[in-house]
Every structure is written in structure tokens, then in C-alpha cells.
Amino acid sequence: MTLSIGLTGGIASGKSTVSNMFKEANIPVIDADIIARQVVEQGAPAYRLIAEAFGSGILQEDGSIDREKLGSIIFQNANEREKLNSIVHPAVRKEMLRQKEEAEASGEAAVVLDIPLLFESKLTHLADVTLVVYVNPDVQLSRLMRRNGLSEEDAKWRIASQLPLNEKKDQADEVIDNNGTIEETKKQFHTLLEKWNLASK
Template sequence: MAPFGVGGRTVSVRLHRVAGMLHLGLTGGIGSGKSTVARRLAELGAVVVDADQVAREVVAKGEPALAQIAERFGDHLLTEEGELDRPALGRVVFGDPAALRDLEAITHPAIWERTARLREQARAEGARVLVHDMPLLLEKDMGAQYHLVLVVDTSEETRVRRLVEHRGIPEEDARARMRSQVSDAQRRAAADVLLGNEGTPEDLAAQVDRLWAERLTPFADNLVAGRAADRPSVVQLADPDPIWPGQADRLIARIRHALGDRLVSAHHVGSTAVPGLVAKDVIDIQLGVAHLEDADDPAFVEALTAAGYPRRLEIDHDVSKDDTPWPKRYHLTSDPGRMTHVHVREVGSPGWQWTLLVRDWLRADPEARADYAAMKREIVAADGVWARYPEAKEPWFAVADSRAQEWARRTRWQPGED
């Protein structure tokens, strides 16, 4: 029986991050080496919740779910020892949508209850890192529910060879199983961390060890302390990177998951949202709230902090362009591997609108984009100290504001959602 029911049908599931604990989703195609990564993470100190194991446990002998299955589908699905006859159950529900729905109505609640219990147990025992080893993570659209998604990336040919040689699975059966899963391209697009596994187990373990030391441990420590990751002291401009928009989409999805209906809008803004523009390797996200006071609600602040975005109290406004106050709230990331700035503004406020206007103007106007890039390079060449960089750009924005406003009038610009 496949985890979370037979047949891998997509269902709506929702996990909640446990405050102060780094929650990782681990996935990969069949034969990718995902289990090897899970074992190494456990050796390093993570608590691993194996979705396949949980799915087996909830229908073990003596479990309420097994009794419900026997009641719904018949005692003939039990072996003489009282265990579930999985192949027989598969024959009953495959090709019968109603039977499959009934089975999932029994197994899914039990699976998520046990998963939540294991997660809470890990927290109570002081775990810093929890790994959810979840083969169908992408099929069930669960990426937003973790702080990070780790994908073990292995070519199809390598996986087929390993399945044939190590598990004795016929080649056509191996390829058929792969066709039933999401594509390698989809996994890569969903990954915050890609662990390549074309080499030896030792090579893979070395990657996991580096990830643990350089990113996971400091990220977990920052979550426990409720603090932001260290930022560089000097600005380095990066060439435009096509992966920035996808990274922003994943971060926004996680923030939406954390805040729910407290969030009105969310946009990727700043230089990494402008194709073709050099930028600091920082994802800027603008969150829109109905009233700025909503962003001061302790539940709002706690949800963002648990998601890995603690508040920075010393920044509470933007530089106004119309001599009126432009208040905002500001959060940074706890993740040392993906620098992120989160700006919370009231929807429709001057600061909220101006941020979207400048982004869209720079996207549309090559000359403005070139001017802005040249100014950035001049500042970095002359000084480049991170703490002084935002202020050093303000004179350019003060002059550019009239150009952006004129472009908005000419094009009848309105704030959009992209």
C-alpha cells in the first residue's frame, strides 16, 4: 500500500511548524538515495519521521485503522496472523474510486495524527531538526509546510541501474514507477537544497555533512533564539539569476502558509524581482496587510518568527517621497543560506504602492534599469559597506521618483499581483 492511501492520489494535508524547531521536507525519486540522506541526518542528530513507516504503523495489527479497514472491506483482507494483506487490499481499491476514498478516509487521519504526535514528541525531547522523509511531498503539494525542502537529485538512468542491481526490480517496472512520480525537473524547481547523488555513498554523506554544518545547524540555532542570520558586512553585486523568481515564490508560499488570512497580498519586489538587473543576492518580499496594526499582533509576529522571519524593531519606516510618514514593519530571515528581507506594509499605502511602482517601472524601462545598475556599481566601488548601502542609494531614488511617476501616468499603471 502506498503511503497516505493506495495509488498516491493528491489530498489536502496541512502540517504546522513547531516553534523553535527546524522542519525539513526530504524527498526524491525512487532509487535516488533519499533513505541514505535520511540515515545520515539522523546520525548527525536530526529526528527523522519516515512517512512510509508511519503509513505501515497505522494499519498494523491492533491499530484502530486496521479494524476499520476490516469492517469496511471485509475480514478476508486480514492474514491468518491478523495482519493486513496489502496486495489483496490493493486489488480491491485500484480502479474503484469510491473504495479508494473510503480507504483514505480511514488511513489519512490516522497518519496525520501519528505524524503530529511524533513531531510534538521530538519537540518535547529537545530536537532542533526534524526531517519528514516524504516520497510524495510534491505530489501532495506540501513544500510550503517546511522551512526547507531537500531533494536528492539523481538521473533516471542511475536510479534504474541501482533499482535493477540492488533491489532486483525489473527495468520496465522501475521505469513505470518513475513515470508515476513527478518529473526530475519538477523536483528541482521545488528544491531549496539539491543533493546530487551520481557518485558514491561517501560523496553523498560529505554533502549532507557540509549542509548540516554550514546551513542546518545555524538555521536551527537561530530559530531557537528567534534571531536573524548574520548578514555580510560588504555588498557584492550578483549578475541576474533566473532562479530568483522561483525562490521568491517558494518563500511567499511558506509565509502564506504561516500567516493564513492575516495576509492580504504578497509580492516579490526589489532588484531580484527585475529581470536583467544586477543585485545583491537578497530576495525582498513585500507583505500587504489590511491595517499596519495587524502586523503588530503578537500572533502575527510569532507566526513569522516560527517560519524563520524574526522582527527587526529598529526599522519601522521607509524614506518618504511625499513628506508624509511611510510606516512599515521589517523582518529578516533566520536562514543563513537564503538572505531574505520581508517588508510589511498596509495595502494601498504610499510605501506599498511606490515599491510596486518602482519594480514595474524598472522592469519596463531599459534605460532606467541601466541607470540604476550603474549607480549601484559606483556605490559598491566607492564604499560597499552593507550598512551604508541603502542610504547611499536614496539620492538616486529621490530623482528617479518623478521619472517613475511620469511612466505610471503615461502607461496608466496600476499595482498588479505578479
């Protein structure tokens, strides 16, 4: 029986750091963001649908999607964001399920479904347990501004496009508090592996 772990967090909460810890522990990670990039590459069905929905203005000279341009449209408009999600999400879900079934078939002890919008997209049914990487709102804001070189206003727009971390924390089965040092985060991570009987696998 393969334990499927739904990993999520908020933008700049440190989810990628925890995702890398799973990889270092030899637990396969299925990354929704990576798949989301693959399903919109030129020639993929979702690419054509996005170009039709948003027009040629979001394409670069080589025909690929300009993620910055598309991002600036969807981060400030809920309807446009919903339009994009309705194209991308089904394609991502299909590929994630295919990879999850592959991991189960090969007898993996666990598989991580790294999904930024796990709760927003109502995908918790895909996982046996859900894990949220949490930071306080002020820490999240300052980390995002520093990491992406954003103004406070732009950073707040991006954070507001996701469910607040406090709400995710309340809905999760497990929480890793990432406000402290990387060593403190690692300690919580290893405690979870022991709880799930994955420490030595």
C-alpha cells in the same frame, strides 16, 4: 526554534541513505513510511478502513495486510491508489505532527520529516525547508530493478506512480545529487548542515 526539514526523493533515489546520515548526526527523523506501517497494523483504525475498502483478498491468513497484494492493486490504478491514500495519509499526518511537536517541545535544533510523497501530498507546509535527494532517471530505473528484482516494466510502473524527480528537484529548497559516490553525497550533506548551523549540534 526547531528547524523542520522536509526530506523527500523518488523510489531508489537514495533518500534512506541521506535519512540515515541525519540519524548519525543525532538529528531526529520522523519516517512517514514507518508510521504508515504502524497505522495499518491490526487493531489500528486505518486497518479496519482498508479491509473494508479493498476486501478480505488483501489480508494474509493471520489477518494482517498483504502489502505485496495491496501494492499490485494500487501501483497500476490511480483511483485505487487515491482510495488507499485517503485512508492512510490523514492517520500518518496526525502521528507525524504529534512527534514533531514532541521534538520541538524537547528543544531539538532540528527535526527531519522523511516523507516520500512530500510534494504529491502537498505537505510542504509542515517543513521550514525542503530537501530532495536526486538521481538521473536512468540511474533510478537501474537501481530500482537491481534492488527490488523487478522487470523494467514493473520498475517503470512504480516510478510513474510518483512525481518525476526533475519536478521535485525544481520545487525543492535544497538538492543532494546522489548520482555519484557515497563520499560525494556525504560531502553535500555536511555542507547543508553547516548552512543550517547544525554541523556541531
